[in-house]
Amino acid sequence: MKRLSKLFTFVIIPEANQSVKRFTVSGYILVIVPSAIALLAICAAIFISLFSGSAAKLAHLQARLDLSQSGYEKSLQFKNDRIAALEADLTTLSAQADQIENKISEIAELESQLKEIVGIQSTDVHISSANNIPLSEGGQGGEEFSLMQSAEASSLANRTGQEFDLLASLMDELKPSLEATKSAILKHQQLLDITPTIWPSDNRKITSTFGVRRDPISGRSAVHNGLDIGGNRGDPIYAAADGVVTLSERTYPQGNNILIDHGRGIETRYLHLNARHVEVGDKVHKGQLIGELGNTGRSTGPHLHYEVIVNGTHVDPTPYIQEDREERE
Ligand SMILES: [Zn+2]
Incomplete structure (x- = not known):
């Protein structure tokens, strides 16, 4: 340290006929300046090294991001397609429900006529609209609408559709049966009308x-x-x-x-x-x-x-x- 505190004089001799130039610097300068240059060089090297590594990682991450975005878009498209298909199924079900509702109304009307014929007091038949069918209690999908749930929902919609078809065919079978019953009752009623089944007087003695x-x-x-x-x-x-x-x-x-x-x-x-x-x-x-x-x-x-x-x-x-x-x- 003692040596560094000394002054060092540098002599520069440009040419033979020119005067000699000299300057004096502290020993500290002679150490600090090269050290700073060396430090800067090391920092630059580290920075360049880090930057090039990060750039590679960044490019890799970008590639992965692009890949997952593509996958996400495909998944989203698939789900959108499934939702559209389910909506179409539900529309069909709704139409079928309307048809069944109409058929039930016809049967209810027939039933009402039958009751009127045989003198039974008619009771109001309430036909609930398909739009009023309450949702079942239980788990419901939220943000995490998995593909399996979608498949199950689709299957359920298909099964419900088949049940509706069965109901409709049952009602188709039921209607002529009720018509036949109505005819039979009418015939019976007509027969009853022309059969002397009542007392001809108020007195029963x-x-x-x-x-x-x-x-x-x-x-x-x-x-x-x-x-x-x-x-x-x-x-x-x-x-x-x-x-x-x-x-x-x-x-x-x-x-x-x-x-x-x-x-x-x-x-x-x-x-x-x-x-x-x-x-x-x-x-x-x-x-x-x-x-x-x-x-x-x-x-x-x-x-x-x-x-x-x-x-x-x-x-x-x-x-x-x-x-x-x-x-x-
Ligand atoms: Zn008599």
């Missing part, structure tokens, strides 16, 4: 049954070809079924009497009436007022003699009387 009995006037055994139903003079008498009046007359021993032809060989006759309210040729409906209970003809007191005739033969009216007139109204 049978004073004499059908069959062999002791005649109330002669006292001898005789065939009683109808039912005698008690009541008061003027009580309403009703047509036991739909039909056409074929007799409305006053004769003996029948008194005021009415005969109604119900078709299919079935007739009903009402005897000893106080009054007749229908004429021959009149079309009457089941339960319609046709006359009044009376005591005309060969009769011991006010009553209705009621006959049911099948293919010209008198039969016991009792099995025909199955329901109350009021129940039909």
Whole structure:
């Protein structure tokens, strides 16, 4: 250190005839300047080395980035395609749901008609719109919408579509069946309308049954070809079924009497009436007022003699009387 603190003098002799130049520098300068130059050179070397290494790494990273971006874009495109396909599936399902909804509406309408025919009180059928089907509880995809979930969703959509097709075909089968039931019920109803199944009077007291009995006037055994139903003079008498009046007359021993032809060989006759309210040729409906209970003809007191005739033969009216007139109204 002691040497460095000394001064060093440098002599420069340019040419022989020129004067000598000299200058003096400190020993420190002589050490610091070369050291600084050497340090700078080392730094430059390190920097160049580092920079060239980083540039290579940067290029490598850029290449990897490009590669993953390309992969990402492909994946994104694939997912977009899947989403589009699923949306198309859902659109198809929605259309199928609408078709089924329409078919259910038709069936509900048929059901309503059936109920009306048989007198069942109609209940409102609520058909939920396909758009209102609630989502199932459970996991739902978020940002991480994997390809497997997409495949499962697609499979589910296909299965649902098949179920919809099955439902639609079942309903297609059901509709003609319901139509047939409706026709059968209508036929049954028409048959019921022309069958004398109701009481011809409000009074239900049978004073004499059908069959062999002791005649109330002669006292001898005789065939009683109808039912005698008690009541008061003027009580309403009703047509036991739909039909056409074929007799409305006053004769003996029948008194005021009415005969109604119900078709299919079935007739009903009402005897000893106080009054007749229908004429021959009149079309009457089941339960319609046709006359009044009376005591005309060969009769011991006010009553209705009621006959049911099948293919010209008198039969016991009792099995025909199955329901109350009021129940039909
Ligand atoms: Zn009688």
